[in-house]
Amino acid sequence: MKIGIYGGTFNPPHLGHMAAAKAAVAALGLDKLLLIPAAIPPHKALPSDTPAPEHRLAMVEKWADGMGAGAEVSALELEREGKSYTSDTLRAIRQTYPDAELWLLMGTDMFLTLHLWHEPEVILSLAGICAFGRTEQDGEALFAPQREHLQKNFDAKITTITLPGLVDISSTRLREQLENGGGGQYLLPSVYGYILMHRLYGTKADLKNLDLNQLRACSYSLSLIHISEPTRLRRIS
Numbered sequence: 001m002k003i004g005i006y007g008g009t010f011n012p013p014h015l016g017h018m019a020a021a022k023a024a025v026a027a028l029g030l031d032k033l034l035l036i037p038a039a040i041p042p043h044k045a046l047p048s049d050t051p052a053p054e055h056r057l058a059m060v061e062k063w064a065d066g067m068g069a070g071a072e073v074s075a076l077e078l079e080r081e082g083k084s085y086t087s088d089t090l091r092a093i094r095q096t097y098p099d100a101e102l103w104l105l106m107g108t109d110m111f112l113t114l115h116l117w118h119e120p121e122v123i124l125s126l127a128g129i130c131a132f133g134r135t136e137q138d139g140e141a142l143f144a145p146q147r148e149h150l151q152k153n154f155d156a157k158i159t160t161i162t163l164p165g166l167v168d169i170s171s172t173r174l175r176e177q178l179e180n181g182g183g184g185q186y187l188l189p190s191v192y193g194y195i196l197m198h199r200l201y202g203t204k205a206d207l208k209n210l211d212l213n214q215l216r217a218c219s220y221s222l223s224l225i226h227i228s229e230p231t232r233l234r235r236i237s
Contacts, residue, residue, distance in 0.1 A: 002029060003097060005127065006105040007036040007077065007086065011050055012195060013063040014174055014186045016167035020132045021067060024105045027161045028130055033071045034093070035060050038084040042118060047175070051200045053078045062190040062221065087119035090126040102127035103159075108138045111160075112146050121154055128157035138162075175201045184213060193221030 006021055013035075025033055037056045040046070050056075057075055064071040076092055077084040086104070093102060104127040106114070111131035114120055129150070131143060143160045150156035169186045177183030179202035184192045196205045197218055205214055 001031045001097065001100045002103065003093070003100045004028060004030040004033045004103045004105050004130070005036060005090070005093060006033060007038055007084070007089065009041055009046060009050075009171070010035075010037050010056060010060050010063075011046065011171050012056075012174065012178075012187065012201070013060050013191060014167070014169060014171065015188065016134070016169055016186070018063060018067065018188065019163055019167050020105065020107065020134075021071075023132060023161055023163050024103070024130050025070070027159065028103055030103065031070065033064075033067065034074050035064050035071060036074045036077055036089060039078045039080065040083045042083045042085060043113075047172075049175070049201060051198075055194075055198060055200060059191050059194055062194060063188055066188045066190065085118045087117075087122040087126075090123060094126055103130050104128070105130045105132070107132060107134045108142065109134075111143070114146070115150065115153070124150065124154040124156040128159065130159045130161065132161045132163050134163070178203055184217065187217075189217040190220040193217035193219065197221060 004021075004024055006024070008017070010017065021033060021035070024030065037053070037060050039053060057073065057078060061073050064073045077089055080088070090102065090104070104123065106129065108131065111129065114123070114129070117123065133139060139162070140160070147158045147160065150158060167186065174183050174186055178195065187195070195201060196203055196210075196214055197207065199205075210218065
């Protein structure tokens with residue numbers, strides 16, 4: 001079994017995340033994709049307006065539902081105390097799936113700094129790395145030196161891919177757009193509806209007077225989703 005592990009703050013999860021995940025599933029031939037929202041990322045502080053863990057988990061669940069069969073959500077890092085170290089997460093996943101081929105998915109910035117992470121030797125011994133470019137400039141010239149370094153020093157297994165139909169949006173810029181009444185075009189409708197209904201990221205939509213796109217998004221958000229076995233943290237919705 002091939003299992004992809006895609007972690008991050010997902011604050012919020014947007015179509016760029018989904019495009020990357022779909023491209024990795026296709027390129028690697030994954031049987032399962034685990035989406036893991038981080039509790040306390042080691043490399044950066046969460047913004048002050050970050051929703052409660054239960055909200056981020058619920059949004060990622062809706063994203064997984066939009067991905068279809070094979071995508072599951074794990075609250076592993078949200079339930080674990082302290083910083084969300086990837087090496088600890090991979091150890092736990094390896095215990096659950098001792099015979100699986102694990103692949104860790106990440107964007108360009110994370111890939112280029114991987115050797116500086118906590119216990120990189122453990123990470124690269126437990127999983128292969130699938131790195132995907134987030135901008136049109138993220139090509140082979142950028143990836144090659146780091147790939148060669150990791151292969152030489154850690155005997156790493158690495159695949160790099162280019163994202164088709166690139167969705168050019170950062171979570172920071174998206175949060176700003178949401179606070180100013182926009183941003184819905186970068187989100188899965190069910191995720192956008194959830195944000196509106198719970199007034200996350202400074203959204204101030206009048207729920208009694210929604211426009212057609214907002215109304216449709218909220219209706220998608222209210223639809224039932226399938227909760228996967230790895231999900232344990234109590235949800236709000």
